Amino acid sequence: MKIRILTVEHIMISITRMENGQNQEKFLSNSYIPHGDEYKINKKIDKWDINYRFSSIYQFEWIVGGSYNQDGIKNVLWIDLIGNFYRQRQVMFKGEYQNNQNGGGSYDKTGIKKGKWIELSNKFQIIYQGMYQNGKKVDKRISILGSLINLKNQLIMMSRELKLDCNQKLAQVFQVFKSIIFSSFQFKLSYISRICVIVRSLLEIKQVNLILLSQ
Known part of the structure; x- marks a missing residue:
C-alpha cells in the first residue's frame, strides 16, 4: 500500500491512497482527511501514514498512522484522526487497539x-x-x-x-x-x-x- 501526497506550490491539496494499483481516492485541501476505518473495500495490510501541515509556512509533519496485521485489523499502538478532520478541527486519538476497538477508555470482553x-x-x-x-x-x-x-x-x-x-x-x-x-x-x-x-x-x-x- 502506498500513500502519495500531492502538492501545488508546496501546499497540500489532496491525499491519494493506492493498493495493488486500484481503489484510488482523493481528498481536497481544507476538506476532511479520512481515517483508516473508512477503507473497507479490501483488507488493509502494511502501514498507513498521513502527513499534514496547517498552511504553506509550515513544514509537513507526520500526524497519523499505524500498522495492520494480515487480517486487516489494526495492530496495538495507533494514532487516529477524529472524523471530519480539517484545519479547524484538529483532534487526534493515540492509544492501543484490542479486538479492533479503541477510544478514551476501556472495553470489557x-x-x-x-x-x-x-x-x-x-x-x-x-x-x-x-x-x-x-x-x-x-x-x-x-x-x-x-x-x-x-x-x-x-x-x-x-x-x-x-x-x-x-x-x-x-x-x-x-x-x-x-x-x-x-x-x-x-x-x-x-x-x-x-x-x-x-x-x-x-x-x-x-x-x-x-x-x-x-x-
Whole structure:
C-alpha cells in the first residue's frame, strides 16, 4: 500500500491512497482527511501514514498512522484522526487497539465500555469525563477545550446544558500561556467576557489552549 501526497506550490491539496494499483481516492485541501476505518473495500495490510501541515509556512509533519496485521485489523499502538478532520478541527486519538476497538477508555470482553472514559461531544470542544458501569454512564464531568477568544460562548453553552447558575463555581483554568495558572475561581459570564477582551490582542500572536473543569 502506498500513500502519495500531492502538492501545488508546496501546499497540500489532496491525499491519494493506492493498493495493488486500484481503489484510488482523493481528498481536497481544507476538506476532511479520512481515517483508516473508512477503507473497507479490501483488507488493509502494511502501514498507513498521513502527513499534514496547517498552511504553506509550515513544514509537513507526520500526524497519523499505524500498522495492520494480515487480517486487516489494526495492530496495538495507533494514532487516529477524529472524523471530519480539517484545519479547524484538529483532534487526534493515540492509544492501543484490542479486538479492533479503541477510544478514551476501556472495553470489557463483550465490547461494552467500562470504567473511566473521556469522550468528545459532536462539536468536539466539550469533553465528557466519567465512569461506565454495565455500558451506562454513572458519573459525568464536563471539560471545555478551546481558545480564550471562544470562552464566553462555550461557557454559555455549558451553562445552558447543565442549567447552572452563572454565579456557580464553573471551572478551573490550567496552563494559560503555559505559565499562568487560574484556579478555583467564582465568576460570572460577564467576568469571563472581560478576560476575553483583555487577552484578545495576545491571541493574534499566540493561540491559547485551556481546559475548564466543572466542580
